[in-house]
Amino acid sequence: MQTSLAKKIAIYLGAALLALVIALPVLWLFIMSISSSTHLTTLPLEWWPDSPTLENYRSLLIYAENTPSQSFLYAIRNSIFIALAATGLSICAAIPAAYSFSRMPGPRRKNLLYAVIAIFMLPPVALVLPLYTVMSALGLLNTHFALIVVYCSILLPFATWLLKSNFDTIPGDLDEAPIIDGANRLQAIWYVILPIARPALGAAVMMSVLLSWDEFFYGLLFTNDIRSKTITVAIADLAAGRVADYGLISAAGILAAVPPVILAFFMQKTLVSGLASGSVKG
Amino acid sequence: MKIKNVLKSAVFGIFAVSGAAHAADVTLNALFMAQAAYSEDDIRNMTADFKAANPGVDVNVELVPYEALHDKIVLSQSANGYDVVLYDVIWPAEFAQYKLLEDVSDRIDEKTREAVLKGAWTTVEYDGKYYGMPWIADTKFLFYNKDMLKKAGFDTPPTTWEELETQAKAIKDKGIVDYPLVWSWSQSEAAICDYTTILSAMGGKFLDADGKPAFNTGGGLKALQYMVGTLDDGVTNPNSREYAEEDVRRVFSSGQAAFALNWGYMYNLANDPAESQVAGNVGIVPAPGAKGISKASAVNGSMGLGIPSKSTHKEEAWKYIQFLTSEKVQNKYARLSLPIWKASYSDPDVIKGQEPFVNAAKTSLAVMAPRPTMAAYQEASAVLQEALQNAMLGTSSPADALDEAAKTISDMQ
């Protein structure tokens, strides 16, 4: 097929526009993060700092007790821990469930599957009040445990659904064979299914980590201080409390975005296939 | 190489925080705000002093924006909450109703009661009981840019609100600055504080003798009409409608305003060359009065420190509160927030280098007007905030906006 010159020009113009739209806001955030606050409030606005500085990053990253870096680094730690634990817990429960939905369909289980998906769609406000009162009564507010458990309500249905769609594409006789030879279901899942479904598993893990890292609503309500506050809540607090310290806020934003962005870039293919399998395979 | 070092220490830092629990017998968790008054550094330094003087007691300091402070105090009512909280003058009624704070009346002796400013006590007192110690005695002051006033030919800052508008108009007409006035009028408590200041100057009342809303008549209505008037005349920066206190400070400090209404903390920050481009040019006076009604005006913006009733370390918490509110500590950190102690206002160490601030405070702190005391204050305030915004954005007239708010609030009661 011949592409006309006009079409070529249109394509490159469109591509350039798209690249600008995506890159500019983030680039500006980065420029702000290496500028001093006084520089950012001179008018008219200058687009490049005259003396770029890493000061904002330093004050967030170099640990010293009782400084902004303390709450920031603790928040990063809490987020990493909560995201990994919630993901691990959810995936462990999702694998056998997905296998059961995929390999042993029955009318009642099918309805259950729909119920599970519907629960994933529920807005958090529908669940948050009882969860809050229960956690409060048990004295679990402001602990990692509270958020790990609550995040399972988001991750578990999602991971189950994603893995189930993938298991469906694996031929049934592959795992029936060892069972006839006397292995049990768990062994079949472990030795046969999981090695084949590794990409989907990767997608489920990664999406779960991204979802937990991004969560804000429960984090805001269930945490009070450095013992459990997550990175999203720390950023929101920083942005509202130090309204005018644009450089520091930007640096915190950039730093909070680094882990998920790196993760997503490295697992691009997995991410796209994960997104697609939730919709294309329907 | 530099980046590498920063990264290295960050990774180290994350590991360090994982094992950073020291051997303290008691760890207090304290909640403060990261906004006006004492800076984050001040609070952390005071805390470090306290820890040095009290081995065995460790303190975790948590700072949240003012906007989140109330909800955090309410939300943390569990076994895992705070031991010390900073709270605003408008909340004790609600907190007392739900028994959120410890009654500390018997811990405060007569001598202390006498030595602290009267206005400060209203912060922590409700229904004859004390729910903590006052800590921040603060109100809104009028800041002005000396140079701009001089350029416009005024020798003295305004003493009435009318005069403020006249001077602002002159400054605008001479082309000295586009928008001479800047305020914190976003949809938040900050706007209510500005409104209360002007309302009290014009002799308004929030509630009548029966406790029914009365701000939609007399001084209350005049106050909002005045605010909207300054917007219509183009002397108020229109962006004020989305500003909080820190935005006001930033605009004033970058030389884009001749006048600003803000808390006391702005005085030394706007005069600090590292923070401000108008350092050395900043004047401070009490917020103006109104002809024949008042000489100056102020809103009670004080805050206190209390102990949540669920705290399991009440003794240590009280010790910490006593330390933070002590005359010695407050005098040492008097740059951003003036002490609650009467004696401090004649203490040369406190006054030195900030005479204008202390002088203004002497007048202002004596005429502080309260916001209404009611258990449902948060909700009533939200209704009023929306009314102010509607009037300032021109979606309804000041009279209509206030009438509607008054009706909503009296239905709530």
Added chain:
Amino acid sequence: MITHRKTVTAWLLLTPMIVMILGVSGYPLIKTIYFSMTGAKLVAPDLTDSWVWFHNYVRALSSANFREAIWHTTYFAVISVGAEVVIGVMVALLLNEVFVGRTLLRAMLILPLALPTVVNAMMWRLIYNPDFGALNALLVQLGMLDAYRSWLGDPATALDMVIIADVWKNFPLVALIALAALQTVPRDLYEAATLDGAGMWNRFWRITLPAIMGPLSVALVLRTIEAFKVFDIIYVMTRGGPASSTKTVSFYVYQEAFAYMRVGSGASYALIVVLISACLIAGYMYLIRKHGEA
């Protein structure tokens, strides 16, 4: 016999998930329904229960503020998802062409997706800042705007500005899904259509759109459900202001329950939101079933 054992195994494999879902979703949902018919307060909610039947719902539906919040949320969802779908499809069509730098652009699409929502909100708030924001500076320096203006302080523009921030973050999701679907369309279909003399528009409407309609409609419903929950971007950017013009239902529930401590009526608000979401969820289920599978 074998089938009976198989059934037992099937349920056993499901047990961990069922237990967890019941604990963190099932029970809370039932309890929310219970709360919504009481006058429960946040502090000691179980001590302040008083049964009020449907009074909370009556109050919610007769509250002009809540109706307004529903309207804001609907507006937000419809406009932002609509824009995300249109832009997403256009971007997918572009990236389906062959040109230099295509791979790089595809990788770039990941950036907004991976950026945490709170960081995204904060970034745009800084960009929209009326005095020192990049948007005013850029538009004025390019001569497209004659004076600085307030973007988030004006009820006429605030919600639209929040929508722009939301669209920037989420259009790549639609684009990636649409792109995956486009790549399954056989090329010879196009060639046949071209031989029949069909123009570009014609080809798009007759071949491309039907081919990606399935995944696209799923993405559309998913995004709508997400948009209906919107909270964090509002919390960080505007906190519901100016003049409550950006107050959405989630924000409203948050305020009712956690600022005013009325758990009872907060729960009733939440359930009204659930009912609206349920219609959307039903639509999603219908689409999934239609596309076979499951």
